[in-house]
Amino acid sequence: MRLEELIKLRRDFHKYAEAGWCEFRTTSVIAEFLSNLGYDVKVGREILDESSVMGRDESVIPKEIERATKQGADPKWIERMAGYTGALAVLNTGKKGPTVALRFDIDAVEVNEAKDDKHRPYREGFSSVNPGAMHACGHDGHAAIGLGVARLLAEKKDSLRGKIKLIFQPAEEGVRGGKAIAEKGILDDCDFLVALHLGLGLSTGNMAGGVAGLLCTTKFDVFYKGKASHAGAAPNEGRNALLGAANAAINLHGIAPHRNGTSRVNVGVLHAGEGRNVVPPHAMFKVETRGETEEIASYMYQRAMKIVESCALMYELEWTVKQMGESITAKSDEDLVGLICKVAKETGEFDSIESFYNMGGSDDFSWMMKRVQEKGGKASYMVLGSDIEAGHHNEYFDFDERSLLKGVVLMSQLVEKLSRFES
Amino acid sequence: MRLEELIKLRRDFHKYAEAGWCEFRTTSVIAEFLSNLGYDVKVGREILDESSVMGRDESVIPKEIERATKQGADPKWIERMAGYTGALAVLNTGKKGPTVALRFDIDAVEVNEAKDDKHRPYREGFSSVNPGAMHACGHDGHAAIGLGVARLLAEKKDSLRGKIKLIFQPAEEGVRGGKAIAEKGILDDCDFLVALHLGLGLSTGNMAGGVAGLLCTTKFDVFYKGKASHAGAAPNEGRNALLGAANAAINLHGIAPHRNGTSRVNVGVLHAGEGRNVVPPHAMFKVETRGETEEIASYMYQRAMKIVESCALMYELEWTVKQMGESITAKSDEDLVGLICKVAKETGEFDSIESFYNMGGSDDFSWMMKRVQEKGGKASYMVLGSDIEAGHHNEYFDFDERSLLKGVVLMSQLVEKLSRFES
């Protein structure tokens, strides 16, 4: 696997960025690639527990499938997906040995990519062609690394033992897809489960074998319904949903921090009103709360609900809340982290290796870690350093593509080591 | 003209509701109708001063023309419109006499119509098929009355004198189109100019010959630009445009009233943010300020600008304001009002007739009134009572269709009287 190939794959995913639950072209490209390498591939509905799916808007799916097909998704794979995205590839060595699983998340962020010559993806012609979707978090890199690892492992199949499972997860942004994969049971035979994330503040050549502080998080949408009226002639007859939502947004951001650790809240999207001269009868806003522990996460969510309820009352609005995503905290297993760091050192790719990195974000890989850990397996979430041009989720996000090869080397050598592991 | 015909016209306009500057089908139907009656008809660009056009989004025009054409707009008229809507129909009696102009506004409000069996337009199948556009202010009725009056006057052409001008104005909502018609000069030869508005709190069988308190108003859009960042991992690196806009909206609604009279402010629409887990980098909101006098309107606008500026500063945002519409105050001429009330009485259609009604709203007909009054003509804005089901601009708005015929009778008899007026 040469770096050029990885870059080509990454830039293809980048250009055709697809937001969570809409990764039809991405899944098709991945499935075809893996299938050609000889993996046993399953997609979409075959690898998800539908009742655990979160934050999915069914109404956009048909249009997104149409778009993906125009952009090159293979109708054969589209049909097998049955409306759901994501892929699982299994390589059975036929030899006795552990089951080792790797997970790669593949969805884009809901951001409009910068159209600006100082932004390399735009300058070099591979910026997103899909409005409202941009690989601003590096999952294009994760997917490319996953394919690179898949090729290397396929080539080395004879030297491996046990079973290898590669999971390409949909809808990680908004922590919507991870639980559905965990609940399907496809990880229940895993002895080892590992994922990585690019960037996160570590520069190229650095890495961390595990993380400590994955934040618990809840994602929800709030809908306010008031009453329209003529803003000039009958302002008192309206019930103003926009003002209710504006107050909620401001006060949500003011929830007091918790004595016991990190918390976060964000109102990422707010839409309200219909016409300039109409008292706004509707508002909706998208919220996420986070906490370092379940206690803190629960505190944040309860305070948020109180604010949502009271701001509706203030403007005499009807309100509903729709749960859109949820993830828990998780901790990498110490002995697995130790082994990872050892392998990382052996690769010769890294100048600086640390054990536990405190990332301050959330990832629904936590559901999978928990599932595997509860069954007695070991799991870890690694950080792969990569210089970045702008923060994660920023419209100017871009990363150092040299880290792609480092990721492939690290993960493939790790799988080799683990596949021969004897407990 | 029978009531049934008026109702049919009104319901057709209602079903194919078109927001301001997008009334392509409506204009086409009107132009064809008037042309068939023998009027000399001009449309779109022929009757507007382009430099006075306000609040127009060029980017949506091609799609709207396409939609209108699918919904029955005649390509012949579409071509003549040259991208602009509205119509002027002239009836020249060939006899010496005054020029009498009537104005009818034809655009819909940006509201989603209620889909509810208790709402007659929905129940009887003529509710709007165009999302985001609804005749929630009665302009469908105004247009129908205009066509009814046109037919009656065409039939009575021989008994009339001077010249009759019927103006079907686009984009009254948001006071965006009136000034462009006034500035074109097509009213400069008018001796009399009259418009009417349905409803406004008067019930069927009531009318007012003039209004006193048209509010001055300014319409503007505000754009905030901040900086996106990962809401969990780097919240401090973002600049939150959503919170800036939320603060602005709340404080705009709190501008202190003016000692000297009525003021209004509304933030009718607010859109902010891109994704749930991204610090929102963009926000836009649509505002209108109003005042009973120019002093009050100016006070409101200046306070609004201060709030817009300071809330941008608070979240370190770049900001721009785009003017979208403006109208002035106006007062109906007393002697014309007296004559209107006399005619109204003679029609036998009205139980209660008052001279000056205080409406508490704005209408860009004020630009036309001013233009005519400055040249020595007389102008008035009448109110035609009509029972309504819900307030103007509410999604359940509907009016008593019996008032359509009353409007036709009133206006046609008024034109007859005025056309024979000798000063």
Place this chain on the structure above:
Amino acid sequence: MRLEELIKLRRDFHKYAEAGWCEFRTTSVIAEFLSNLGYDVKVGREILDESSVMGRDESVIPKEIERATKQGADPKWIERMAGYTGALAVLNTGKKGPTVALRFDIDAVEVNEAKDDKHRPYREGFSSVNPGAMHACGHDGHAAIGLGVARLLAEKKDSLRGKIKLIFQPAEEGVRGGKAIAEKGILDDCDFLVALHLGLGLSTGNMAGGVAGLLCTTKFDVFYKGKASHAGAAPNEGRNALLGAANAAINLHGIAPHRNGTSRVNVGVLHAGEGRNVVPPHAMFKVETRGETEEIASYMYQRAMKIVESCALMYELEWTVKQMGESITAKSDEDLVGLICKVAKETGEFDSIESFYNMGGSDDFSWMMKRVQEKGGKASYMVLGSDIEAGHHNEYFDFDERSLLKGVVLMSQLVEKLSRFES
């Protein structure tokens, strides 16, 4: 009565400004003056219905009496007041004739007077010596005019008929005292009741015989109780009363105006918190809502209560509301206004005289007007023009003292005329 004497009286009241229910020195000075003129004088508890008293803080009364005594209040009058302020002086001519009552309000506003050489009361040494109390509304002038009128009428007693009643009302600011006087029944025999107010936007030499738009108003205090905690070490354990109150204040000022007329709201005072590093456990704020009609006033009050309740809920606070004052609307009787304007003209003191002035404020004289009007008497509230240096209630407020004599002349001639009135 010479102007110099009136000025001296006014400046004395100004210097010893006393807020509502604390006018012990003012009442004492007035009572002594009137008693010396031969009036039959009653004070405090003798002229008030205690159950109708509003907005009184008993805890400050003893200290205020002590202060007033130090500042010259006569212990004899203090004793008769029995803790309540205000005075009633009756002049019985012994001749058959109507009962004519005049009302003068005597309390100061809760404002700290400007200490600035550009402010005449400070420059000339008669600015308030009592912190938190300032005659910023002209009641010092009203009281001085009342004494001037009292002297003139006493001198002309022989030429008068019927009975004269002079009421010096406490606690008009905050509309707290008027109802208690009305309910005592001391006006029930009045044929005529008149009051005046200085300034209000009319300049010296102008006057108005009546007012039309006295606003209904409700005054109330809100108390929020949350929970203190260490703001650094345990922010999540507090319940922040300050933030609840801040949200309430902002949203109260944003209550939508009413289609049917003028409304007002003000949060005039807000106190919250205990120490910088403590989550604020307490907040209190003083509110007033107003409306041109009872419908509007009721709408404003109900919206206010909704906001008060919801902001408490938002920060999980306990809340209580204490009613502090209330007044109703009132309208001057047209025929009495006509007569007043006639007298005003005869005095030769006024360049411009109008009938009904729209003042846009509230006065609890409305309770007395209603009481008299319900019993068949006539009442009016006059405006006495006076140039002012700054708006009413501003710390730089001062008025043109020449208006004092005009007020005395107008009122005394009016009483003369009315006392000889035969219906």
Place this chain on the structure above:
Amino acid sequence: MRLEELIKLRRDFHKYAEAGWCEFRTTSVIAEFLSNLGYDVKVGREILDESSVMGRDESVIPKEIERATKQGADPKWIERMAGYTGALAVLNTGKKGPTVALRFDIDAVEVNEAKDDKHRPYREGFSSVNPGAMHACGHDGHAAIGLGVARLLAEKKDSLRGKIKLIFQPAEEGVRGGKAIAEKGILDDCDFLVALHLGLGLSTGNMAGGVAGLLCTTKFDVFYKGKASHAGAAPNEGRNALLGAANAAINLHGIAPHRNGTSRVNVGVLHAGEGRNVVPPHAMFKVETRGETEEIASYMYQRAMKIVESCALMYELEWTVKQMGESITAKSDEDLVGLICKVAKETGEFDSIESFYNMGGSDDFSWMMKRVQEKGGKASYMVLGSDIEAGHHNEYFDFDERSLLKGVVLMSQLVEKLSRFES
């Protein structure tokens, strides 16, 4: 030293609670006690660098001295204090050896103590008699421990070496006094410097030898000046300082957290307005910002200033900010912490001993630690576990008095050990 004596001392300090810079009685009691033990005592101005004093309101000092004197402060000590509080007691053993300093803070919090039978200090008659001042943070205990230690050390003088310095610091709340003591240079000869804090989440019998996360903090007061006007008659003529402050408070609490660690902000006090019916012309609010590092603290302060400035602009207010206190971060020296833990274990008083406690608060002892550490000395801030009844700064705060004796034993044995320390 028996526990009963310590309790008696503590309750005396508790009852006569004195806020920062006002500890005249407390200082007098302490100085007299120490002087009687034979210490060389200095007070007030003798131990402070006046130019480093922060957050002191000179205008209240005379009244506070008068109050303290009434409550038992000795005029002799009052005179020596020369207007400033705090004491330094030196015990010179005359033998060669290190200089060991202990610091005890002595001021109360600005909280009104609960008057409630469930609150022991109230029930048992030793709750604060001074409104607005309450020992809600345990400094009464610190002072008592300090006197207990002083007595034990005086008794053991012969077995000690070097020099002992006991510092009783004023105005720790609000971090106002620590820097002034550090800058005076009285610590410049110290080899060891230690302080302790009661409670902080550790229960009785626990202790920690050092802390890691003292937060940097800035304390400041904001003053807004707008313009008063009549809230009913001329609302547009006012400039509303209350609304500016309310917006500032809400948005200050919404400053986004920093990716690199803990931050805090609190608006602890807000006072605005003068009278209910006056547009509020003045507002003041007390703010503190904190951060785990200087970077974070600086970020918080800069964001706060932006909000303060913009909210003034929004309501067209003049604004000033007054710095009231500041402290930096600090870290206990590891080897000193080790030694402390060893001593703690030897005392037999503690069930659980930890090295570094993360307290999440600020203490201006950091200035003294830095001063000593920069000169080559060692410093530590210990935590003395104590069960508490309510959180620090809460009106129901109370602690387990048994911890007083544990504190005395720990500190005196530590001094013994350190005084014989040979490097």
